[in-house]
Amino acid sequence: MSQLETYLEKRDFDATPEPSAAGAPSRLGLRYSIQNHRATRLHWDLRLEWDGVLLSWAITRGPSFDTAEKRLAVRTEDHPLSYLGFEGQIPPGNYGAGTVMLWDIGWWQPLDPVARGLKKGHLHFRLHGRRMTGDWNLILMKGRKPGDAKRQNWLLIKSDDEAAGQRDPVRRYTRSVATGRTFDQIKKDDAPVRPQRDGRLPGHVAPQLATLTDDLADPDSHWHELKLDGYRALIALGKGGPVVFTRSGLDWSDRFAALLPSFDDLDCDSALIDGEIVAGAGLQGFSALQDAIKAGGPFGFVAFDLLSLNGDDLRDRKLTERRKALEKLMKPVPPMGALQLSPIVEGDPQDAFDTVCRAQGEGLIAKRRDARYRSGRGTDWLKIKCRRRAEFVIVGWQASSAAGRPFASLALAAREGGDLRYVGKVGTGFDEGAMDDLAARMRPLTRKTAPVEAPKSETRGVTWVTPQLVAEIDYAELTAQGRLRHAVFLDLREDKPADQVRIEREVPMSDGERIAGIAVSSTDRVIFPRPRLTKGDLARYYDRIAPAMLDEAADRPLSLLRLPEGMEGERFFQKHPGKGFPDALKTVEITEKDGEAEPYAYVTDAAGIVGAVQMGTVEFHIWGARRDRVERPDRLVFDLDPDEGLKFAEVKSAATDLRDRLADLGLACWPLLTGGKGIHLVIPLRRTIGWDTAKLFCRGVATLMAQHQPKRLTAQMSKARRTDRIFIDWLRNERGSTAIAPFSVRARPGAPVAMPVAWDELSGIRSASAFGTDAAHERGWQGVVRPELQTITQGVSEALERAFDEIS
Incomplete structure (x- = not known):
């Protein structure tokens, strides 16, 4: 007996517009819908795709998000898959005569085996609809067995989850989810009622990008969000929208057409929303998203920023303000639906990061709370990865000896500076469909010459292709020779042009010029365009300046700011040196707050400094203690950081005032131009106090200065308190904090140097x-008087107390 026999027997398809065709199964996932049916009695028909048909229940009072409600759901005949989106008027005299409204549509996800659930009389599932979301239960009432041919009464019950407790959907939704029509409009066969936005449709904006780092950010100044595994997208709402822009500005609205109706629920005239498109309906991972694109869905969108709203540009507002506006805009969206807000990890993010990594997730993104939205890569957003994943350009394939296998492996390259660098091959991660698709794409790109320099011993037999295809690759590490280890192919990336692919970490190549005994590769790579400074120039500068720089920087734990591709590429801070660093860059184990020991870099000679430059380091940041006694600081630093718009003359005046105040307390200091906007005042110390004492004293001095000159100075980091003021940053005087090293080049336009004066x-x-760099090398420490070692004595502390008494 056909599963649709009852359905077909009850209907005269010459008289009813209902579909008679069986319909095609979904290409990915399981479809679901609810039709609101105004027949003899008003009811809601639940349809769940399974085994080639739509399992069907008539919910007499409609669904409820109240977990205490048990709504009667009467099992009816299975319907054809083609019935999924049906809406229309069933004429009088026909079975089910009345008006059918498509009330909700989407996907459903079984949480327990469906066959077993039908047999036992308990289906547990999750709905991913436009209106109905979250977890649900269908439970067969006592008195009927699942196999009985007679009427089966089930109960539809909402599970207690994030989607529970919403407004009554029966009262809230009275129009078609597909056409926007009411029952009367459907009965009269009126035209669809499309939501209209009158606001001007925003154009593409280059998105803000995160800088790679190896450590979680300070939760007081940053919050953390999940690093997602999808396509970065900007959603433009307004007249003629919605439009989906990729990161590079391509219009991919057609590829994600199934997602666009979800934005109809947002109440605005226009908006530009930043976020990530991911696989929907419970599917996970980038490969699943690729499958969803091919199948036309399901998709999800995770929103994490709002760039404009109703014509107002929000990019100059703080992240906290933009988030508040985004939350208000997203309020009508049902929880656990296709549109979601990116969850914020408040407080210590370590537990969340560990959980994400254990679950094979991507990692976290740290975002500075008070930062404005700035296109391009910067340090206001940081990304902390659990594992190595990056894009590489396909430059060829190796033939396979296995029958039916179009290739054995792909040859890959990464752009470093202006050149492509060969990084090895990937031979795993392909299924049959992916291999056939890749082979078809590579065939017309075949070329006779290699697009990249590569050892013949590694590429013998490779068929070369023009570098146009970009592959997402998971890998263990990059070897010292710049080769990928344990590479796994994930999928193609079509949202990123091949000429924009940049490697995130520098690949050490063959021996180059030897500087300070270190083989420096790619010495002609331009790091700073104006003045033109190459990697070789930078290494030679640090070699020459090393004697002066080591006076302050030697034997101190370091944080390194690396720019492997120069000013135009990615930048990231690194506390703990990884594999591939030259041995000249030494390491020392230091116990962290959690009790675990971690390796920190330090230098003792020019070779160590140049070794860091070989790995892409531009800036050197130093601890306030030496590696042999990290609990005893030997220098204090006051960082005078001016608000935007303040003239440097005001910073110099503040530095002189602070110098005089310290002298009154019995301490001498010397000034360091930071190479940015401010000045550091450095106090050399004997190693007689701990970090707590140092931090408390510096906070006291900063507070004293701010109270004495409240219109000019502040001791509080808050942006609101820093308006038109100079922030006296005393927070550099705590364990693990760093300050720029004297004579370090800064990763800023013009390649300025942090200069003692x-x-x-x-x-x-x-x-x-x-x-x-030239002036720094000529000057060195010439003319700079560094005071003798001092300490915070009882007399110094008492003098600070008296100064507070005088102000009060």
């Missing part, structure tokens, strides 16, 4: 970035 010349200096 004499007090008597400070008044004639025009900016904190006044010195470049």
Whole structure:
């Protein structure tokens, strides 16, 4: 007996518009719908795709998000899959005569085996509809067995989850989810009622990008969000929208057409929403998203920023303000639906990061709470990865000896500077469909010459292709020779042009020029365009300046700011040196707050500094203690950080005032131009106090200065308190904090140097970035008087207390 025999017997298809065709199964996932049926009695028909048909129940009072409600759901005949989106008027005299409204549509996800659930009389499932979301139960009432031919009464009950407790959907939704029509409009066969937005449709904006780092951010200044595994997308709402823009500005609205109706629920005239498109309906991972694109869905969108709303540009507002506006915009969206807000990890993010990594997730994104939205890559957003994943360009394939297998492996390259660098092959991760698709795509790109320099011993037999295809690759590490280890193919990336693919970490190549005894590769790669400084120039500068730099930087734990591709590429901070660093860059084990020991880099000679440059380091940041006694600081630093718009003359004046105040307390200091906007005042210390004492004292001095000159100075980091003021940053004086090393080049336009100067010349200096590498090498410590070692004595502390008494 056909599963649809009852359905077909009850209907005269010459008289009813209902479909008679069986319909095609979904290509990916299981479809679901609810039809609101105004027949003899108003009811809601639940349809769940399974085994080639739609399992059907008539819910007499409609679904409820109240977990205490048990709604009667009468099992009816199975319907054809073609009935999924049916809407229309069934004429009088026909079975089910009345008006049918498509009330909800989407996907459903069984949470327990369906066959077993039908047999036992308990289906547990999750709905991914436009209106109905979350977990549900269908439970067969006592008195009927699942196999009985007679009427089966089930109960539809909402599970207690994030979607529970919403407004009554029966009262809330009275129009078709597909056409926007009421029952009367459907009965009269009126045209669909489409939601209209009158606001001007926003154009593409280059998105803000995160800088790779190896450590979680300070939760006081940042919050953390999940790093997602999908396509970055900007959703433009307005007249003529919605439009889906990729990161590079391509219009991919057609590829994600199934997702676009979900944005109809957002109440606005126009908006530009930043987020990530992911696989929907419970599917996970980038490969699942690729499958969803081929199948036309399901999709999900995770929103994490709002760039404009109703014509107002929000990019200059703080992240916290933009998030508040985004939350308000997203409020009508049902929880656990296709549109979601990116969840925020408040407080210590370590547990969340560990959980994500154990679950084979991507990692976390840290975002500075008070930062504005800025296109391009910067350090206001940081990404902390659980594992290595990156895009590489396909440059060829190796033939396979296995029958029916179009290739054995793919040859890959990564752009480093302006050149492609061969990084090895990937031979796993392909299924049959992926291999056939790749072979078809590569065939017309075949070329006779190699597009990349590669050893013949590694590429013998490779068929070369023009580098146009971009592959997402999971790998263990990059070897010292710059080859991928344990590479696994994930999928193609079509949202990123091949010429924009950049490797995230520098690949050490063959021996190059030897500087300070270190083989420096790619010495002609341009790091700074103006003035033009190559990687070789930078290494030679650090070799020459090393004697002066080591006076302060030697034997201190370091944090390194690396820019492997120069100013135009990615940048990331690194506390713990990884594999591939030259041995000249030494390491010391330091116990962290959690009690675990981690390796920190330090240098003792020019080779160590140049070894860091070989790995892409531009900036060197130093601890306030030496590696042999990390609990005893030997320098204090006050960082004078001016608000935007303040002139450097005001910073110099503040530095002189702070110097005089410290002198009154019995301490001498010397000034360091940071190479940015501010000045550091450095106090050399004998190693007689701990970090708590140092931090408390520095906070006291900063607070004293701020109370004495509240209109000019502040001791609070809050952006609101820093308006038109200079922030005296005393937080650098705690364990693990760093400050820029004297003579370090800064990763800023113009390649300025953090430069020690004499007090008597400070008044004639025009900016904190006044010195470049040539001037720094010529000057060194010349003319700079560094005081003898001091300490915070009882007398110094008492003098600070008296100063507070005088102000009060």
